[in-house]
Amino acid sequence: MNVNAGDRVRWRGDECTVIIVRSEFITLRTSGGEDVDVAFDVVTESVERVNPPVLRSMDLEGLSAQVTRDVRIWQAAIERFDEAIANGVSRSDALGREAIRVGDALDKAISTRTMERQISAYRSQGITGLLDRRAPELRAPRKTRVDPPILVLVEEVLTGRRRASTTSRSYVIDEVTRLAHEQYGDTITVPSRSTFYRLLDESDRGRASFGSAKTRESLALQPDRAFSSTFPSRPGEQTQIDSTVLDVMVRIDESTVTRPELTILIDVATRSILSAVLRPKGTKGVDIVIALARALVPYSRRPEGARETRRLISQSWAEDVLIDQDRYERARNAQPYIFPDEITTDRGLNFLSRAFRSACDHLGISYVTANSHTPTDKPHVERTFKSINTLFLQYIKGYVGRSVEHRGKDAVIDSDQLLTIQQMQELLEDWIAVHWQNRPHDSLRHPSEPGVVLTPNQMFRAFRERAPELHVPLTQNDFIAMLPTMYRTINQYGVTIDHRHYDSEQLSDYRRRSSLDRQNNGKWSIRVDPYNFHVVWLDTGDSFLPLYWANHVHESxxxxxxxxxxxxxxxxxxxxxxxxxxxxxxxxxxxxxxGNPKVDKRANSRLTAIADDPMSAARLTGGTVPNPARSETPPKEAAVEEEAAWPHSGGFTLITYPADELDATIGE
Incomplete structure (x- = not known):
């Protein structure tokens, strides 16, 4: 700050007035009226200004845009006024001219007296003196006459409803009134409802007590302290793992459509997603172990069948648009391999399972458990879920939004067009390798050059250049040993898993034989990768015998x-x-x-004899012989009637009778 003659300063505990300012010393007049010459170096080391502290320009950022604009206008006017005075302009003319300019800028009349008052305030208080104290954010808090016990009860009720359903302000007013009468009786005065409403508005700031219940709970979980962050010194030093239900519908099988659950493992130093596994809702401890295994074995070193499965599934988004699948393979192989030294998890039962903890202990990975209901203990993985939702999930058929409130009526929740969970898994891994790992991440911004933003792959290469480390991935046998186990009987054709047959020429010694595992009724242990259709492994105790998909339809x-x-x-x-x-x-x-109707042979023979008799009554009358044994089949007489009439008329066909001629004449 600049001190001129006439200003008051504090020197050695005494308030002094600056009398003369020279190049080598300053003359100060003490409170006792004595003039003292003090060298410049001595004064600058111990002198302090008596005037109130000046508001720094950067503190204006906390004020509203209107207040900041008014302060800047006054400050510019005072600077122009000082420049005009220095150029010989009279004080009255300079005041009148700047008063008009400020009035035009603020759209109100400004007198020269107001201009004088603002200049004086700026001289004594700096920018603080230019603030309009009538602004809402600068007003002094209103003094309330509400009894302190009422304020305490309001705070207790609002705090106790952090995880309750949202209610109206009237409910809180009635609850506070009831508690006041129960605890204090008539010794305190309950304020009016209008005063209650103002009191609730002041007490509710930042709590969302009467807003979204989800927002209120999230705010309640935040720690009541300043946030602090640490940046790891190398990749793998800090990793975080968590699971969440995705906001998209997928097809688990032909009859089940649901929202899958995603588990990701993220490295804090590079923001790389080391592993991402999709499972049907209800992730178990063994699924977390699979996620860890896929992080510890890079794509290029995974067992056989991984590439074939990816190519089989990815035909839908690669071959249909004539994209070479080798481009996806190169992107996956470029992903960094990072061995986690420490994993931070929440207190979910799947993360506390013996399978996951045993895997971490066996691999020498430190296991850190976050505090209960404290998502800020692992904020990076929580924020990554939101990024996956906005950058990936909302483009997928079947996206349903983050809540029912954000779900449209046209949302596809049950359709044959929905992706299967296997397609979703491979598509997600391709998206991570192609987009996420090569997309600039805002948290990887250069501290001194904010315009430089690195991608996770670039950050990993920078770390390796500065602090190279050799991380040896797990072997294929280690990866297989971490896979879930199914127990099957080895038949002549091999084993059946998910309606697929797996077989190998090396199964000759195991077909139709029982294992020594009596606990599983002699069935054999089969290691299965849920995302590898082509190969499963028979655990013989000493090694893992690969069994291949016997149906080669996918190869043609x-x-x-x-x-x-x-x-x-x-x-x-x-x-x-x-x-x-x-x-x-x-x-x-x-x-x-x-079957056919049952036929009585004796009745059939009798009817046949009657039908063959030329003198039978049926034949003489031209009728048919009924045959109940074969009622649906025409009798033999039908065929006989088409023959000559001689056998049926007795042989006298040329003889006529007078009665017949008479009947014929009458008929005509």
Whole structure:
């Protein structure tokens, strides 16, 4: 600050007035009226200004835009006034001119007296003197006459409702009134409802007591202290893992559609996503172990079948648009491999499971548990979930929004167009390798050059350049040993898992034989990767024997295309003709079970003899002989009637009778 003659300063505990300012010393007049010459170096080391502290320009950032604008206008006017005085302009003219300018800028009349008052305030208080104390944020807090016990009860009620359902202000007023009467009786005065409403508005600032319950709970979980952050010195020093239910519907199987649960492991130093695993809702401890195993074995070193499965599933978004799948392979291979030294988790049962903790202990990974209901203990993984939601999930068919309030009526929640969980898994891993790892991350911004923002891959390479470390990935056998186990009987054709047959030429010594595991009824232990369709592994105790997918339909391009078309037709068929086909099938089954009608041989022989008799009454009258044993089959007489009439008329066909001629004449 600049001190001129006439200003008051504090020197050696005494308030002094500056009399003369020279190049080598300053003359100060003490409170006792004595003039003292003090060298410049001595004064600058111990002198203090008596005037109130000046508001720093950066403190204006906490004020409203209107207040900041008014202060800047007054400050510029005073600077122009000082410049005019220095150039020889009279004080009255300079005051009148600047008063007009300030009035035009503030859109109100400014007198020269007001201009004089602002200049004096600026001289004594700095920018603080230019503030308009009538602004809402600068007003002194209103003194209330509400009894202190009422204020305490309001605070208790609002604090106790942090995790309760949202209610109206009237409910809180009634609750505070009831507690006041119960605890204090008539010794205190309950304020009016209008005063209560103002009191609640003042006490509720920043709590969302009458807003969203989810927001209120999130605010309540924040620690009541200043936030602090630490930046790890190398990759893997701090990692965080967590699970969440995604805001998108996927197809688990042909009859189940639900929201999957995502588990990710993120490195804090580079913001790299080391592993991401999708499972049906209700992630178990073994699923967390799978996520850890996929993080500790890079894509290039995973067991056989991983690439084949990815290529089989990714045909939908690669081959349909003629994208070379090798480009996805290169992006996955470029992902950094980071071995976690420390993993921070919450207190979910799946993270506290014996399987996950044993895996961490076996691998020498430190296990840190966050405090209960404290998401700020692992903020990076929590924030990454939000980024995945906005950058990836909202582009997927079946996105339902983060709550029912954000879900539209046209949201697809059950359709054949929904992605399967296997497609979602491979698509997510491709997105992480292609987009996330190569996208500038705001948390990786250069401290001295804020315009420089690094990607997770770039940050990892920078760390390795400065502090190179050798992290050896797990072997394939280590990866297989961490996979979940299924118990199966080895048949002549191999084993069946998820309706797929797996077989190997090395199974000759195990077919149709029981293992020594009596606890599982002699079944064999099979290690299964949920995201590898091509290979499973038989745990023989000494090694892992690979069993390959015996159905080679996926290896034939023509048959693969046929199955894709068949699957599309299957999903488009509404099966509307099932009732008609069921009726036809039921008729066939009824006839097949019933068979042909049973025939009585004796009755059939008797009817046959009567039909063959040329003098039978039936033949003489031209009728037919009934045959109840074969009522649906025409009798033999029908065939005889088509022959000559001689055997049936007794041989006298040329003889006529007068009665017959008379009948014929009458008929004409």
């Amino acid at each position: 391009p023509m048959l693969g295309e046929v199955w894709r078309i068949a699957l599309a037709q299957y999903r488009q068929d509404d099966f509307g003709n099932l009732s008609a086909t069921d009726e036809l099938v039921q008729a066939m089954r009824t006839f097949a079970a019933k």
